[in-house]
Amino acid sequence: MIYVPETIKSAFSALALNKIRTFLTMLGVIIGVFSVVSLVAVVQGFENYITDQFDALGSNLILVTPGIGEGQDPSRAFMGNKLSLKNIDAINLYVGDKISAVTPSVRIAKTAEYKTKTYASTVVGGTYQSYSIYGLETESGTYYTKSDDSKKANVAFISSDVKKELFGDRNPLGEKIKIENTSFEVVGVAKPKGGTFDDRIFIPDTTLKTAFNVEVLSSIAVKAKEGQDPEELMREIKVALLKDMRVDDFSVVTQKDVLSSIDQILGVLSSALAAVAGISLLVGGIGIMNIMLVSVTERTQEIGLRKALGATSKNIGRQFLTEAVVISIGGGVVGLLLGYLATLAVSSFIRATIPWWAVVLAMGFSIFVGIVFGTYPALSAGKKDPIEALRFE
Amino acid sequence: MTPILQAQNVSKIYDMGTTKIEALLGVDIEIGRGEFVAIVGKSGSGKSTLMHILGLLDTPTEGEVILNGINTKGMSEKQLAQVRNSEIGFVFQSFNLLQRTTVLDNVILPLKYSSVPSSEWEKKAKEMIEIVGLQDRLKNKSNELSGGQKQRVAIARAMVNDPSMILADEPTGNLDTKTGEEIINNFLKLNSQGKTIVLVTHDDELAQIAQRKIILKDGCVVK
Numbered sequence: 006m007i008y009v010p011e012t013i014k015s016a017f018s019a020l021a022l023n024k025i026r027t028f029l030t031m032l033g034v035i036i037g038v039f040s041v042v043s044l045v046a047v048v049q050g051f052e053n054y055i056t057d058q059f060d061a062l063g064s065n066l067i068l069v070t071p072g073i074g075e076g077q078d079p080s081r082a083f084m085g086n087k088l089s090l091k092n093i094d095a096i097n098l099y100v101g102d103k104i105s106a107v108t109p110s111v112r113i114a115k116t117a118e119y120k121t122k123t124y125a126s127t128v129v130g131g132t133y134q135s136y137s138i139y140g141l142e143t144e145s146g147t148y149y150t151k152s153d154d155s156k157k158a159n160v161a162f163i164s165s166d167v168k169k170e171l172f173g174d175r176n177p178l179g180e181k182i183k184i185e186n187t188s189f190e191v192v193g194v195a196k197p198k199g200g201t202f203d204d205r206i207f208i209p210d211t212t213l214k215t216a217f218n219v220e221v222l223s224s225i226a227v228k229a230k231e232g233q234d235p236e237e238l239m240r241e242i243k244v245a246l247l248k249d250m251r252v253d254d255f256s257v258v259t260q261k262d263v264l265s266s267i268d269q270i271l272g273v274l275s276s277a278l279a280a281v282a283g284i285s286l287l288v289g290g291i292g293i294m295n296i297m298l299v300s301v302t303e304r305t306q307e308i309g310l311r312k313a314l315g316a317t318s319k320n321i322g323r324q325f326l327t328e329a330v331v332i333s334i335g336g337g338v339v340g341l342l343l344g345y346l347a348t349l350a351v352s353s354f355i356r357a358t359i360p361w362w363a364v365v366l367a368m369g370f371s372i373f374v375g376i377v378f379g380t381y382p383a384l385s386a387g388k389k390d391p392i393e394a395l396r397f398e
Numbered sequence: 399m400t401p402i403l404q405a406q407n408v409s410k411i412y413d414m415g416t417t418k419i420e421a422l423l424g425v426d427i428e429i430g431r432g433e434f435v436a437i438v439g440k441s442g443s444g445k446s447t448l449m450h451i452l453g454l455l456d457t458p459t460e461g462e463v464i465l466n467g468i469n470t471k472g473m474s475e476k477q478l479a480q481v482r483n484s485e486i487g488f489v490f491q492s493f494n495l496l497q498r499t500t501v502l503d504n505v506i507l508p509l510k511y512s513s514v515p516s517s518e519w520e521k522k523a524k525e526m527i528e529i530v531g532l533q534d535r536l537k538n539k540s541n542e543l544s545g546g547q548k549q550r551v552a553i554a555r556a557m558v559n560d561p562s563m564i565l566a567d568e569p570t571g572n573l574d575t576k577t578g579e580e581i582i583n584n585f586l587k588l589n590s591q592g593k594t595i596v597l598v599t600h601d602d603e604l605a606q607i608a609q610r611k612i613i614l615k616d617g618c619v620v621k
Contacts, residue, residue: 011510022498310494313455314555315483315511317476391455395494 016327023300030296031336033289034374038340038367041282042359043347048275050348050357055267057356066138066260067239069096069225069246072253087254088222092246096227099245103238106134106228109210111219117206118183119171126167128184128206130213131226136162138228139202144168146178146193153192154209159216161189162207165197182206187216235259283370289336290374297329297382301389308386309394322387329379330372337371401464402562402594403429403452408461410447410617421447422458423617429563429596434589436597436605439614446567448614449598453565454482466562483511487556491568493548495540495555501527502536505554512559526554530584546577553584563594570604582607 020027071086088109096107111130116123129135136148141162149160161182168177177191189208197203213219229238236259243257301308308321341364348357405427412419421444429435439445450456451463454470462471465485470478487508495504505523514522527533530550540548549569556564566585570578586607589595597608605611613621 011516015510018499018503306494307496310490310496311507311511312479313453313482313488314508315479315559317479317511319476320479320511392450395455395490 012323012327013331015324016331019324019328020331026296027332030292031332031339033292034286034333034336034371035289035340035343037282037286037289037374038337038371039343039347040285041279041367041370042341042344042363043357044278044282045275045363046344046348046357046359047351047355048271048278049360049363050351050355052268052271053356053358055264065229065231065233065235067227067229067235067242067257068260068263069227069242069255069257071221071224071255086221087250088225090222091249092222092225092255095245095248096225096242100238100241103230103233103241104227105230106138108132108135108138108226109222110135110224110226111210111213111221112223113213113217113219115184115206115217117167117171119177119180122171124167124170124204126164126204126206128208128213128217130208130210130219132210134228135207135226138226139207141198141207142196144194144196145176146191148193148207149209154211157211157215158209159187159189159212160192160208162193162195163191164195164203164205164207166203167206168194185217235261279366286370286374289371290333290378293329293332293375294378294382297325297379298385300328301325301382301386304386305389305394308389309391309396312389312391313395318387321389322383324383325386326376326379326383329382330375333371333375333379334368337368340371341367400431401428402431402433402466403427403596404464405448405452405458406462406464408448408451408458408463410444410451410456411459420617422451425461425614425617425619427452427612427619429594431562432589432592432594434585434595434597434607434609435612436599436608436610437612437614438599438602438605440600442616443614444617445598445600445614447617449565449567452596453486453488454478479511483508484559485562487559487561487564489549489552489556489564489566489569491571493540493545493552493572495548495551498539498541500537500539501532501543501551504540504551505558508555508559514559523554523558526558527551529557530554544577545573546580549573549577549581550584553581553588557588557593563596564588565596565598567598568600569597570601571599578604 069088069092071088090109093107093109096104108131113128115126115128117126131138132154133149133151141148144165148162149158153160163177163182171177171182172180177194180191181188182191184206227242229235239257239259246255246257311321345359348359351357405425408422408425409420410422412421425448437445437448447456451458454463454465462469464470465481468481470481473481496507502520502523505526506519509519509522524533524536527536530553532547532550532554535543535547540551543551564585570581573581582604585595585597597605599605611621612619
């Protein structure tokens with residue numbers, strides 16, 4: 006009796022006879038699976054990145070960002086930025102009792118220097134309250150205080166990566182770092198938080214405005230008190246801001262809104278990528294069918310011989326189908342492996358992960374492709390008349 | 399002498415639409431156990447068709463073939479494959495070995511379609527390879543062998559399932575005279591050990607070595 010392991014073994018030896026051809030046939034599936042896996046992993050990486058960011062911020066955060074009213078040109082959001090400190094006063098006035106903290110946020114990319122070392126960082130300006138809003142934790146030293154805010158003190162609270170890059174193992178407290186000709190005294194170091202939070206330098210917003218001549222706010226972050234409904238508070242903030250601004254000068258969003266809209270975008274992106282990758286797998290499948298048909302013709306005499314020696318049509322069909330499936334599974338495994346290596350390669354930029362469903366999908370689809378595109382050649386192999394096949398030269 | 403193979407009133411007619419080609423007409427053959435029979439005929443005499451029918455690769459339009467007491471008429475494709483596997487050993491003119499496959503694997507091939515458990519395949523195949531004297535070429539690929547060696551592998555392959563008869567179609571046709579003689583000697587040796595051999599050939603001289611000749615002409619047995 007010819008058992009499954011034996012069929013697989015003979016499929017391997019048949020495929021080994023034409024190594025280059027087998028590899029080229031596999032390549033279609035390899036590329037298909039590789040693209041499914043690595044694209045999904047990268048999209049997953051973006052999702053991880055964004056979730057990390059928001060997890061770091063905490064759930065009861067409301068953001069006021071400039072512009073983008075309905076149907077507006079998004080570029081106006083930056084050009085016509087009307088967010089100002091006046092808006093913060095309005096928020097304090099109207100909903101002050103419902104919020105635990107509010108801070109303007111001004112972000113600029115700057116290079117920090119300490120002695121000979123430099124580090125490209127994001128300088129974030131905010132009030133002393135930004136500490137609790139961003140959910141920061143202190144490794145050593147302290148955050149800057151309310152009086153630092155009002156005095157426009159040149160003080161900085163640095164994140165873990167900034168400390169590591171500029172100071173190494175040295176104690177940075179009391180040391181001066183230089184950002185664009187202005188010196189800042191390091192007053193505290195944050196615990197590592199993950200994501201882009203770890204490359205930041207926090208300074209009072211008042212200091213930032215004077216030192217770097219920045220007028221507008223990047224955003225306003227409001228932290229709701231425990232037990233407040235963020236949705237409700239969001240509406241009240243909107244009303245408060247409408248005293249000074251028109252409806253399309255700003256938008257108020259909760260973290261949930263941002264997350265769900267990003268999820269939506271990533272969802273569409275994933276499906277589009279999956280469709281493209283699916284097409285490449287399909288093309289790979291056609292390649293398999295093409296080569297299997299060539300192989301059936303080439304091996305007509307072998308088919309005749311096997312039949313003469315006692316093989317049934319089913320035996321022959323199964324043999325060719327197994328070869329097709331071995332090619333597609335082999336391609337799937339190699340593609341998966343390459344996809345995994347690709348995620349490792351980009352892991353220093355983005356926390357890309359391969360979700361289990363992508364592995365199942367890619368492997369399932371490659372087996373499916375092997376079966377679907379291997380069936381027709383297998384049937385035509387099985388159908389060959391042994392006499393005709395033996396005569397075939 | 400119990401017949402091992404009987405062809406009773408076998409006809410094969412190819413229907414070509416307007417004309418009918420009668421390749422075989424009412425052929426009656428009986429081959430006894432342990433006989434060495436040559437089926438001789440010129441090209442076009444119907445000997446290939448007869449060989450295919452006796453080898454159960456083809457079915458007659460009329461008549462029946464009884465092999466080792468089994469009437470093969472009306473058998474399914476699967477049943478015919480089984481009977482071919484266990485009862486008939488084929489030797490072809492062009493050897494028909496699997497290319498770039500070892501001698502051992504070539505001889506194992508019929509066992510893969512038999513009921514013999516895979517643990518015994520190698521042992522059985524090696525025994526047969528030893529009988530044809532190729533034990534030192536077990537791991538050689540078929541394309542590394544000479545013509546005569548190839549045909550000896552084919553004989554070992556034909557013998558490995560211990561069939562009721564060996565059906566050899568022009569087995570020396572692709573070989574030089576000397577090598578051809580060696581192959582014939584192999585058949586004679588097997589025959590002397592009791593194996594039934596049916597040799598199909600156009601070569602009258604070669605047919606002389608058989609105990610009995612069946613001569614075909616225009617689809618009929620003339621002698």
